[in-house]
Amino acid sequence: MSSNKxxxxxxxxxxxxxxRSAAELGGEVILLEKRERLGGTPDRESYAKLTHHWxxxxxxxxxxxxxATNNPNVEVKYQTEVKGMSGRAGNFTVDIEAxxxxxxxxxxxxxxxxxxxxxxxxxxxxxxxYYTFPDVxxxxxxxKMLKEHNVVRPSNGEAPKKIAFIQCVGSRDRQIGNEYCSxxxxxxxxKQAIELRQQLPDSxxxxxxxxxxxxxxxxxxxxxxxxxxxxxxxxxGVISEVLPKGNQLLxxxxxxxxxxxxxxxxxxxxxxxxxxxxxxxxxxxxTLGIQQNKYGFIEAGGDxxxxxxxxxxxxxxxxxxxxxxxxxxxxxxRAGLAAARAVASVRKVMA
Amino acid sequence: MxxxxxxxxxxxxxxxxxxxxxxxxxxxxxxxxxxxRYEEFLYGCYECGICVSACPSARFYDFSPRxxxxxxxxxxxxxxxxxxxxxxxxxxxxxxxxxCPRQNNPGGLVTILREVSIKNGLQESKDALQxxxxxIYKVMLKGNQVSPDMLQPDFFPDWGPWVKxxxxxMHVWRKAIPMDSIRGLTDVAWRTDRKTLLELYxxxxxxxxxxxxxxxxxxxxxxxxxxxxEELEEG
Numbered sequence: 001m002s003s004n005k006x007x008x009x010x011x012x013x014x015x016x017x018x019x020r021s022a023a024e025l026g027g028e029v030i031l032l033e034k035r036e037r038l039g040g041t042p043d044r045e046s047y048a049k050l051t052h053h054w055x056x057x058x059x060x061x062x063x064x065x066x067x068a069t070n071n072p073n074v075e076v077k078y079q080t081e082v083k084g085m086s087g088r089a090g091n092f093t094v095d096i097e098a099x100x101x102x103x104x105x106x107x108x109x110x111x112x113x114x115x116x117x118x119x120x121x122x123x124x125x126x127x128x129x130y131y132t133f134p135d136v137x138x139x140x141x142x143x144k145m146l147k148e149h150n151v152v153r154p155s156n157g158e159a160p161k162k163i164a165f166i167q168c169v170g171s172r173d174r175q176i177g178n179e180y181c182s183x184x185x186x187x188x189x190x191k192q193a194i195e196l197r198q199q200l201p202d203s204x205x206x207x208x209x210x211x212x213x214x215x216x217x218x219x220x221x222x223x224x225x226x227x228x229x230x231x232x233x234x235x236x237g238v239i240s241e242v243l244p245k246g247n248q249l250l251x252x253x254x255x256x257x258x259x260x261x262x263x264x265x266x267x268x269x270x271x272x273x274x275x276x277x278x279x280x281x282x283x284x285x286x287t288l289g290i291q292q293n294k295y296g297f298i299e300a301g302g303d304x305x306x307x308x309x310x311x312x313x314x315x316x317x318x319x320x321x322x323x324x325x326x327x328x329x330x331x332x333x334r335a336g337l338a339a340a341r342a343v344a345s346v347r348k349v350m351a
Numbered sequence: 352m353x354x355x356x357x358x359x360x361x362x363x364x365x366x367x368x369x370x371x372x373x374x375x376x377x378x379x380x381x382x383x384x385x386x387x388r389y390e391e392f393l394y395g396c397y398e399c400g401i402c403v404s405a406c407p408s409a410r411f412y413d414f415s416p417r418x419x420x421x422x423x424x425x426x427x428x429x430x431x432x433x434x435x436x437x438x439x440x441x442x443x444x445x446x447x448x449x450x451c452p453r454q455n456n457p458g459g460l461v462t463i464l465r466e467v468s469i470k471n472g473l474q475e476s477k478d479a480l481q482x483x484x485x486x487i488y489k490v491m492l493k494g495n496q497v498s499p500d501m502l503q504p505d506f507f508p509d510w511g512p513w514v515k516x517x518x519x520x521m522h523v524w525r526k527a528i529p530m531d532s533i534r535g536l537t538d539v540a541w542r543t544d545r546k547t548l549l550e551l552y553x554x555x556x557x558x559x560x561x562x563x564x565x566x567x568x569x570x571x572x573x574x575x576x577x578x579x580x581e582e583l584e585e586g
Contacts, residue, residue: 227394227395228395233424235425257417258422258430
């Protein structure tokens with residue numbers, strides 16, 4: 001039996017936007033979320049502010065969630081996981097487990113929006129010693145501190161005076177296997193650097209990088225202000241190791257533009273961890289029999305590469321960072337396209 | 352002090368002036384940074400190197416406008432002191448570097464650095480400018496930079512025998528020039544209007560240039576002041 005229903009898997013920014021857009025296009029939407037609340041990674045990881053409009057992350061996620069849940073054509077199922085799928089475009093049977101109870105859904109098309117997870121710095125090939133020194137933290141750890149306006153060194157509870165960001169941790173690294181650029185870390189590190197200088201005006205902040213990748217308006221909205229107004233120092237050269245020195249951290253690298261080796265002490269080191277496919281993204285690809293790329297993200301693009309939401313299975317689409325590193329603009333844009341394709345796909349079958 | 356495992360610090364490998372205290376280097380650095388022009392001369396640096404690619408001096412000397420901009424931006428006090436005592440005198444002040452996409456002006460930074468170097472009487476600035484006393488004298492007193500009588504064989508041996516011939520017969524050559532403002536003059540390249548000269552003298556005093564000269568070369572300063580003040584009083 002054909003179905004006109006659109007199933008959206010994942011209640012983060014991409015899933016919420018896909019659900020809302022599909023509903024507004026006249027689709028009947030079922031939105032599945034594994035947790036008991038919507039908002040995805042920005043919510044779960046307590047993001048403070050978002051690039052590039054500096055919006056409060058909780059507020060923005062609540063806005064996306066409300067837009068989806070307020071639509072009468074969107075039904076949300078919490079604490080739900082997908083267990084299996086059969087059928088084809090226009091007539092999929094999806095087995096789910098909602099709150100412990102098994103259920104079968106008949107839907108016409110599916111949008112995967114299962115997102116990403118932050119790289120685990122324990123896997124880094126450099127000697128950053130994340131699990132050894134408490135003052136080595138990640139972007140995600142710092143984001144929480146910034147949100148609470150309580151940026152302190154975990155080792156002693158004091159405000160750090162010298163803070164270094166190390167870029168490309170877990171990205172652009174053949175040895176790790178993540179050859180891709182995670183796309184957002186340059187902007188997020190720079191955004192956090194600005195917030196650090198706002199919250200701790202006496203601090204010195206340095207960003208050690210390979211290339212700064214500040215797309216479009218991130219340049220004038222984040223990068224230039226960070227450098228010019230907030231005097232954040234950008235130093236080209238990646239740190240090879242973080243070592244203890246007294247009660248500080250010694251970082252070692254090359255200052256490539258000054259052409260000399262460099263060792264400086266820091267109070268806190270922030271690892272700019274990149275994006276990897278979430279456990280949910282890896283699992284859903286297996287469950288639905290969707291092709292993944294060599295990094296585990298959902299393979300997208302269609303035959304000609306011009307359909308960034310098409311997956312290897314007709315009628316199944318992908319949105320957000322499940323398809324690869326993406327910022328919020330990317331995720332939401334792709335979600336809109338996935339919604340349009342999903343609704344169109346259902347209409348084609350029904351007609 | 353010999354380098355040992357204890358005092359070896361590659362972060363400070365550029366510290367080539369251990370005889371000057373860090374506090375003194377920092378004071379000079381802050382004098383540069385607090386200059387009114389500084390904010391408009393240095394925004395942020397991409398490290399793109401367009402200033403270096405456009406810089407004539409960079410082709411001939413160990414000189415990089417990019418390094419100067421970055422050392423300032425990073426507040427690298429030690430490195431800035433090195434630059435202050437050495438690099439700045441390799442700049443031709445041609446300002447080819449101002450094509451910077453961030454609108455930085457490394458040449459302008461060099462201008463500030465030079466002024467700070469001279470005002471503070473750094474020996475390196477005296478050494479660098481020693482050969483220019485005659486030019487300074489000429490510019491400040493006569494209003495033009497090079498005059499025919501400066502073309503002497505001992506100063507321009509690389510010009511060959513022609514200079515000797517010219518210097519011996521300078522008056523004859525100059526008399527042959529058919530322009531009133533130049534004809535017959537040897538101690539200036541062209542005649543400067545007296546009103547213009549008095550205005551120039553006033554500018555030198557008011558702009559602080561005379562103070563700079565005093566710090567650089569007191570003998571030259573006395574010589575200039577004597578003439579200038581007399582002229583200004585008469586004028």
